[in-house]
Amino acid sequence: MGEQTVGVVGGGILGVAIAREVVRRRPGTEVxxxxKEDRLAAHQTGxxxxxxxxxxxYxxxxxxxxxxxxxxxxLREFCAEHAIPYDECGKLVVAVDQAEMGRFDALERTATANGVPGLRRLTAADITEVEPHAAGLAALHSPATAITDYVAVTRAIADEVVAxxxxxxxxxxxxxxxxxxxxVAVDVAGGAPVVVDHLVVAAGLHSDRLAGMAGEEPSPAILPFRGEYLAVSRAKQDLVRGMVYPVPDPRYPFLGVHFTRRVSGELEVGPNAVLATxxxxxxxxxxxxxxxxxVLTYPGFWHLARAHWRTGIDEVVGSASTRAFMRKASRYVPAIDAGDVVRAGSGVRAQxxxxxxxxxxxxxxTQADGVTLVRNAPSPAATSSLAIAAHVADETW
Structure with a gap:
């Protein structure tokens, strides 16, 4: 690659991870x-x-x-090296009725094939040994599922790039x-163009628009889905030790409303998935x-809407009503209901x-003529960021 210049568009965890991979592999390369924002990790990452x-x-x-x-x-190694919180608090994926057991069994086969460390299938009686206030017919326990602070990780990666x-x-x-x-010349608002030998676009919510700027196919398009969270009251936030998830519907990339601990000690419920405007x-x-x-002029949206309009209405109802939102979540942890939560933050997923x-x-x-485009990188992109960065480098240079 020699003395080249590489540009990366996007200051989320994936963008800075790709930049880090370049400077680690090719010392002396200008990166x-x-x-676009005045801080890193401003959107999906944060x-x-x-x-x-x-x-x-997966x-x-x-x-x-x-x-x-x-x-x-x-990521675990990076967090240990940089003293960033990394808590393997574990996760339960819980089936609460018989109709879910076929999907549950299929999920167990998938997790086993992927070598999920320490995976165990739990009976209804076993569930309360891991999560005393959870309920269900069966559960998969993943003790290696963890929580961290992705904003802190992003900043630490960026510090390595600058160093x-x-x-x-x-x-x-x-x-x-x-x-x-x-x-490749990259035009920046209010400044001189940045000219590079290779450009990597990891622009998340705007990845399709940046692809269009580069003259590439506009499809797939990004549809933004807002995910809303509720915060559990301090009096009940210790009722969940780690994470409690539903069995997901394989037709959708969303995992369903669930209970998640934060490294701060707070407990949240969510997210849902509502089309954002x-x-x-x-x-x-x-x-x-x-x-x-x-959104409304993209043919893919209308195909999607016709196929899944019932689910879309259900998500809108949950967004409008805390009681409806918690009706789903309380099936997994009955001791926490609508009276124990308040509206919290939200995120927007680039789907x-x-x-x-x-x-x-x-x-x-995808790659073409000096431009690498990360066209789709939803969850688990943050978990996978350092590995995605290595993959991009392997495929590009």
Whole structure:
């Protein structure tokens, strides 16, 4: 690769992890990270649940399955090295009725194939030994599932990039990408173009728009889904030791409303999955006409809506009503109900959707003419970030 220049668009955990991988592998390479906000980890990275996944859900043989397993180990080592909180508090995935047992058995086979460490199948009686206030017919216990502080991880990775001679530019929104003379010119609002030999785009909620700027196929498009959280009262936040999840519906990439501890000691319930009316719309009143237009004019949205409108209505009802929200969650921890929670924060998930309405499930990374595009990197992208960065480097150089 020689004395080249590499640009990375995106200041979330994945963007800085890719920059770190470049400076570690190729000392002397000029690396610049361009982040449109005035801080790192401003969006998906800074609004997620903090969970470090162990690989329970992902179809064996996919990038998600491979890179989640490798990424969890790399992340654990990184957190230990940098004294960042990393708590293996464990997770239960609980089946609460007989109709779920077929999906539950399939999930156990998937988790086993992925080598989830310490995985155990629990009976109803066993569940309370792990989580005394949880209830269900059966559960999968993943003791290696952990929680961490992804904002702190992102900052620590960025510090390594800067210490190795790389540059992190905040408040640098990209407004254009041009290929010229074998190089890539990146236009930045209010500043001179940044010219690099190779560009990596890890722009999360705007990955499709950046791909369009680079002249690439606009599909898959990003549909933003807001995930809302409720905070459990201090009086009951110790009723869950780790995490309690439902058995997910394999038709969707979302894991369902669940109980999750934070490294701060707080306990949260969520997230749901409601179509957002703004790509960075963390509040119900946040609306962007341009973002909404992009959703409503994309054929994939209408295919998706026709196939899953009942689920969409159910999610909207849960968003509007705390009682409806908690009606689902309380099935798993009956001692916590609507009177024990208050509205908390929210995040927005960048969900890639193909033109036929198919939800893109696996990580999708493409390359063309000096530009690498991370087109889809939803959960467990934070868990997998260091491994995804190595994968991008392996495929690019």
């Amino acid at each position: 610049v990270v361009l982040e 609004h997620n649940s903090g969970v470090v996944h162990a690989g329970i859900y 179809r064996p043989g996919t990038l998600k399955a491979e890179l989640c397993t490798r990424g969890r180990l790399l 190795a001679g790389g540059e992190v530019r905040l408040s640098s929104p990209v407004v254009g990408i041009r290929r010229s003379g074998g190089r 703004r790509r960075e719309g963390y509040r119900r009143r946040d609306v962007s006409a341009a973002d909404l237009r992009d 890639a959707v193909d033109r036929d309405g198919s939800l893109v499930d696996d990580f999708r990374i």
